[in-house]
Amino acid sequence: MSNKPSIIEVDIPIHPFAKFIDGYTDTVEAPEMVVDDLWAAGTVCIAGERGLGKTSMLVPLALVPAGVVLDYPLQAKIRRKVVYVAEDVAQVRRIISAMRSTGLITASKQEFNQWFRLVEAKRLPPREIVKVVPDYEDLWTPNTKSDGSIYLAPPLVILDTTNATINLDNISDNAEVSSAVSLLRQEMGRINLVLVGHVAKASRNDVKQVTFIGAGSWEGDTQQAMYLVSDNNERYLVLGKKRFETEVTEYIIRSHVKEFEATDKLGYTVLIRCFYGIPETTTGTKKQEAKERADTDRKAAGWTACQNRILEYVGENPGASTRSISATVSGASATVRDALQELVETGQIEQSAGLNGGQAHNLSEIGTVRHSPH
Numbered sequence: 546m547s548n549k550p551s552i553i554e555v556d557i558p559i560h561p562f563a564k565f566i567d568g569y570t571d572t573v574e575a576p577e578m579v580v581d582d583l584w585a586a587g588t589v590c591i592a593g594e595r596g597l598g599k600t601s602m603l604v605p606l607a608l609v610p611a612g613v614v615l616d617y618p619l620q621a622k623i624r625r626k627v628v629y630v631a632e633d634v635a636q637v638r639r640i641i642s643a644m645r646s647t648g649l650i651t652a653s654k655q656e657f658n659q660w661f662r663l664v665e666a667k668r669l670p671p672r673e674i675v676k677v678v679p680d681y682e683d684l685w686t687p688n689t690k691s692d693g694s695i696y697l698a699p700p701l702v703i704l705d706t707t708n709a710t711i712n713l714d715n716i717s718d719n720a721e722v723s724s725a726v727s728l729l730r731q732e733m734g735r736i737n738l739v740l741v742g743h744v745a746k747a748s749r750n751d752v753k754q755v756t757f758i759g760a761g762s763w764e765g766d767t768q769q770a771m772y773l774v775s776d777n778n779e780r781y782l783v784l785g786k787k788r789f790e791t792e793v794t795e796y797i798i799r800s801h802v803k804e805f806e807a808t809d810k811l812g813y814t815v816l817i818r819c820f821y822g823i824p825e826t827t828t829g830t831k832k833q834e835a836k837e838r839a840d841t842d843r844k845a846a847g848w849t850a851c852q853n854r855i856l857e858y859v860g861e862n863p864g865a866s867t868r869s870i871s872a873t874v875s876g877a878s879a880t881v882r883d884a885l886q887e888l889v890e891t892g893q894i895e896q897s898a899g900l901n902g903g904q905a906h907n908l909s910e911i912g913t914v915r916h917s918p919h
Contacts, residue, residue, distance in 0.1 A: 576788065576789040577623070578621070578622070578623070578789075579610050579621065579623075579625070579701055579737055580606065580609050580610060580619050580620070580621050581619065581620050581621060581622055582619075582791045582792075582793065583619060583784070583791070583793075583796070583824075584606075584769070584771070585768060585769050585787065585788060585789055586699075586735075586737050587737060587738075587767075587768040587769065588726070588729070588730050588733075588737075588738045588739075588740070588766075588767045588768055588769075589737075589738070589739050589740070589767055589768060589769040589770070589771065590739070590740045590741075590742060590763050590764055590767045590769075590770050590771075591603065591739060591740070591741050591742075591770075591771045591772075591773070592741070592742045592743060592744045592763075592770070592771075592772055592773070593743065593744060593772060593773030593774070594743065594744055594745075594773070594774075594775070595743050597773050597774075597775060597780060598773065598780060598798070598800075598820070598822055599705070599706075599741060599773050600631070600632075600633065600636055600637065600640070600705055600741075601636075601640055601820055601821045601822050602773060602780075602782065602798055602821070602822040602823075602824065603703070603705065603741065604629070604637055604640045604641065604821065605617070605640070605644060605649075605821050605822070605823055606619070606824065607627050607629060607661070607701065607703055608627070608644075608650070608661060609621045610623065610624065610625050610627060610701055611624070611625070611626065611627045611660040611661045611701075612624045612660060613650055613652045613656070613657050613660050613661060614644065614649055614650055615648070615649055615650070615651060616649060617649070617823065618823065618824070618825050618826065619824065623688055623696075623698045624660075624686055624688060624698065625686045625698040625699065625700055625701055625737075626659075626660055626661075626662065626684040626685075626686055626700045626701070627660065627661050627662065627700065627701045627702075627703070628662045628664060628681070628684070628700060628701070628702045628703070629661065629662065629663050629664065629703045629705065630664045630665075630666050630702070630703060630704050630705060630710055631663060631664065631665065631666055631705050632666045632705055632706050632708075632709035632710075634663060634665050637663060638663075639807075639817070639819045640819060640821045641657075642805065642807075642819070643801075643802075643803035643805065643819035643820075643821055644803075644821060646803050646805050647801070647803055662684075666704075666705070666706075666709040666710050667709075667710070668709060668710060668711070668712040669710065669711070669712055670711075670712050671711060671712075671713075671724075671725040671728045671729055672728065674710070674711065674729065675728065675729060675732035675733060678732060678733060678734070678736065681700055681702075681736060684700040685697040685698065685699055685700065686698045686700070699734075699735040699736045699737060700736055700737065701736075701737045701739065702733070702736055702737065702738050702739070703739040703741065704738070704739065704740055704741060705739075705741040706741045706742055706743070707740050707741065707742045707763070708742070708743075711725060711740075713725060722763055722766075723765070723766050726740075726763065726766040726767060727766060730766070730767075740763060740767065742763060744772065764785070764786060767786075768786075768787075768788055769784075769785075769786060769787045769788065770784075770785035770786040770787075771783065771784055771785060772785055773798070779797060779798075780797070780798040780800075780822065781795050781796065781797055781798065781827070782795065782796045782798060782824045783795045783796075793826050793827075795827055796824035796825060796826060796827060797824065797825050797827045798822040798823070798824055798825075799822065799823050799824075799825055800820055800821075800822050801820065801821055801822070801823065802818055802819070802820050803818070803819055803821075804816060804817070804818045805817065805819070848880075848884060851874070851876045851880055851881060851884045852884045852887070852888055852893075854874045854875060854876070855870060855874050855881065855884055855885055855888060855894075856888070856893065856894070856908065856912055858870060858873060858874050859894060859906050859907065859908055859912070860908050860912075860913070863907050863908075864899065864905040864906070864907060865905070865906050866899055866900070866903045866904060866905065866906070867882070867885065867903060867904050867906070868903065870885055870906065871885075885906070888912065889906075891911075892909055892911050892912075893908070893909055893911045893912035894906050894907065894908060894909060894912050895907050895908070895909045895912075
């Protein structure tokens with residue numbers, strides 16, 4: 546009998562940073578998208594100024610991956626179920642009703658509720674939030690791949706807003722926020738998560754300085770950031786941090802309004818209006834064209850104002866000379882002379898020989914009508 550000690554084999558776990566992956570691959574994997582070319586899969590934060598219309602823009606956008614909205618300018622190749630946790634459930638319902646009234650939603654009630662699950666917000670600690678994951682197991686959606694096999698798309702969960710859903714002691718504490726976001730990402734696994742919040746200022750001109758109210762970890766620990774900003778009374782959805790490349794980095798939000806009947810708390814039928822926003826692509830060319838149109842409009846308005854000043858002066862000073870008009874009417878001398886020449890050519894001012902070889906100017910019948918305050 547041998548006294549040689551037996552050898553016990555022990556499996557030594559591989560360190561996570563020692564699990565090497567093949568980096569040389571024949572098939573390049575494109576980023577998975579929730580909304581094509583705009584919204585990547587993973588954990589995303591969307592922020593905008595209070596009252597700027599985040600929910601009215603986000604609800605229609607969330608219906609795209611759910612596949613229950615028609616004639617929408619953006620598309621989602623992968624269909625997935627959506628869980629929308631709303632701070633204001635009634636507002637979300639009104640937006641959906643408005644879109645149904647305009648024909649953008651034609652799905653039956655049963656089909657719609659199968660793909661879009663509405664939940665009322667409640668403030669919970671992050672560890673309580675992630676306990677819902679097992680309840681989402683039946684929300685993974687089979688999508689047919691090009692080779693006929695099936696891809697199970699994880700659902701999309703939207704927390705609108707973080708203030709109404711995530712219970713933290715201090716939203717400005719980077720360590721606490723980072724820990725919360727990290728826990729949500731890890732425990733949610735491949736479930737796509739959207740954190741909706743606010744920004745203190747939302748100007749399109751300085752979007753690089755726009756940040757989520759509170760700790761920077763809201764953006765730093767997520768995979769993508771989008772901002773709803775304003776500029777010259779227009780709203781834009783602007784892409785911030787992202788891990789994919791796209792030609793379009795901002796979308797103008799077109800507002801739509803629908804008026805329809807509703808029932809108030811006393812059971813009476815009332816007429817209400819509901820707004821919702823749909824993003825449309827803005828390219829550099831379109832932006833330049835818009836700027837040029839605005840410049841043209843401003844110049845046209847300035848030109849008209851200059852001509853009106855000339856008509857007023859000539860009406861009050863019959864026989865006025867070119868020199869007196871140019872010297873008295875406000876505006877650049879060259880502009881005033883050119884505007885005067887056009888008024889003469891269009892017959893609004895009559896020009897005749899004046900003193901010392903100059904020209905005298907009087908209102909014509911056309912010019913008198915235009916100059917008349919009536």
